[in-house]
Amino acid sequence: MxxxxxxxxxxxxxxxxxxxxxxxxxVVIDADTIAREVVEPGTPGLAEVVEAFGEGVLRPDGTLDREKLGSIVFADAAQLKILNGIVHPKVGARVEELQRAAPEDxxxxxxxxxxxxxxxxxxxxxxxxxxxxxxxxxxxxxxxxxxxxxxxxxxxxxxxxxxxxxxxxxxxxxxxxxxxxxxxxxxxxxxxxxxxx
Structure with a gap:
């Protein structure tokens, strides 16, 4: 590989x-796409984000309001660290899963x-x-x-x-x-x- x-x-x-x-x-593994997938409605990732940042980061349809969350985390390094602590391990796990599924060559x-x-x-x-x-x-x-x-x-x-x-x-x-x-x-x-x- x-x-x-x-x-x-x-x-x-x-x-x-x-x-x-x-x-x-x-075999293309897109980090941005995976980062969005791990916080889709119904995922543990989205539940953890809501627990950390409150219901205010959700749109009325239950999806993550990325702009609202961005305004919180990009203004505060500690908040960004919390978000990264939720999302990065999930992205890493998904990347490893996709990598394992790829053919050896x-x-x-x-x-x-x-x-x-x-x-x-x-x-x-x-x-x-x-x-x-x-x-x-x-x-x-x-x-x-x-x-x-x-x-x-x-x-x-x-x-x-x-x-x-x-x-x-x-x-x-x-x-x-x-x-x-x-x-x-x-x-x-x-x-x-x-x-x-």
């Missing part, structure tokens, strides 16, 4: 690369947005960084996510710098151009990964 860490700053196109690698046959791609920020590069056999210039990322965030330019710049500034991400990269995919260029690079990277298994 080849463990591949895939990361990139917001708006870099990491999800596009992830989809292309999955289409080639990679699989290329397992871990889609990890904060890989550089959290010093996780040593956990993987190969680290792929999807890179794009800040102006391209800002334009994508404005166009595809409806973000104001100031918000896009603030989100980019809150993450690791391009230099920090590139410093942990074994493979860099330049996604500042066209989708055709991205397709060609993803094909080449897949061939590279399959020779490393």
């Amino acid at each position: 080849l463990k591949v860490g895939l990361t990139g700053g917001i708006g870099s196109g990491k999800s596009e690369v992830s989809r292309r690698l999955a289409a080639h046959g990679a 699989a290329v397992v791609v871990y889609d990890v947005p904060l890989l550089a920020e959290n010093g996780l590069a040593p956990l993987y056999d190969v680290v792929i960084v999807v890179d794009a210039p800040d102006d391209v990322r800002i334009e994508r965030l404005r166009t595809f996510r409806g973000m104001a330019e100031a918000d896009a710049r603030a989100r980019i500034a809150a993450q690791a710098t391009r230099e920090d991400r590139l410093a942990v990269a074994d493979i860099v995919i330049d996604n500042g151009g066209t989708l055709e260029s991205l397709d060609a690079q993803a094909d080449k990277v897949w061939l590279d990964l399959t020779t490393r298994r």
